Structures are given as C-alpha cells and as structure tokens.
Amino acid sequence: MDEERYSAVGKSRLDFITDKLLEIASDLKSIVAVHDNRISTIEKFIVERKAEEYHQKEQLDERIEAIHTNIEEIDKNNRNSHAEFNASVSKLQRYLWLGIGGGSVLLWVLLHLSEIVHSIQLFAKMI
Numbered sequence: 001m002d003e004e005r006y007s008a009v010g011k012s013r014l015d016f017i018t019d020k021l022l023e024i025a026s027d028l029k030s031i032v033a034v035h036d037n038r039i040s041t042i043e044k045f046i047v048e049r050k051a052e053e054y055h056q057k058e059q060l061d062e063r064i065e066a067i068h069t070n071i072e073e074i075d076k077n078n079r080n081s082h083a084e085f086n087a088s089v090s091k092l093q094r095y096l097w098l099g100i101g102g103g104s105v106l107l108w109v110l111l112h113l114s115e116i117v118h119s120i121q122l123f124a125k126m127i
Helices: 002-111 113-124
Strands: none
Touching: 002 113
C-alpha cells in the first residue's frame, strides 16, 4: 500500500510539476511572442524613420542647392552692379576733373584778362 501511495503521490507530484512546467513554457511563449511583436514594431518604426530621414535629407539637400544657386546669382548681380557703379563713378570723376580744369583755366583767364588784352594790343601794333 505504501508503494501505491508513494506511486500515487509521485504521479500527482509529477503531474503537478509537469503542469507547472507546461504553464511556465506557455507563459514564456507568450512573453517571447509579445517581445517579438515589440521588436518587430520597433524595427518597422526604425525602417520608416530612416526612410523619412532620407527623404528629409534629400529635401534639405535640394533646398541647400537652391540657396547656393540663389547666392551665386546674387553675387553675380552684385558684381555686375558694382562694375556698372564703378564705370559711372569713373565717368563722373572724369567730367568733374574736366570741369575743375576748365573752371581753373576760365578763372585764370578772367583774373588776367586785362593783361591778356594788353598783350594782344601790343602784338597787334607790332604787326
């Protein structure tokens, strides 16, 4: 009878342990499945985020290229305007110096008009 009791107790203990191990295995499966699902979701998010970043980088590169092009055009226009301005200032300076020179000659002539007239009269008498 003792053997039967031990055998029955042993079976029930073995059944209990087996059931607990099956329960633990089932829990582990569900934990692994949840974590696998989370990992898949995270990997999917990472792939989508990298695709977004790549797209945003391309857009930024296009914008930067457009800005560089605009800066080059502005620089070219600025250089052309600067050259035109220098030409205008140079022309204005030429006329200014011609005016100053002509005015100086005219002033000298006006200041020495009586001497010039006297010299012309003397020259006319000599001829």
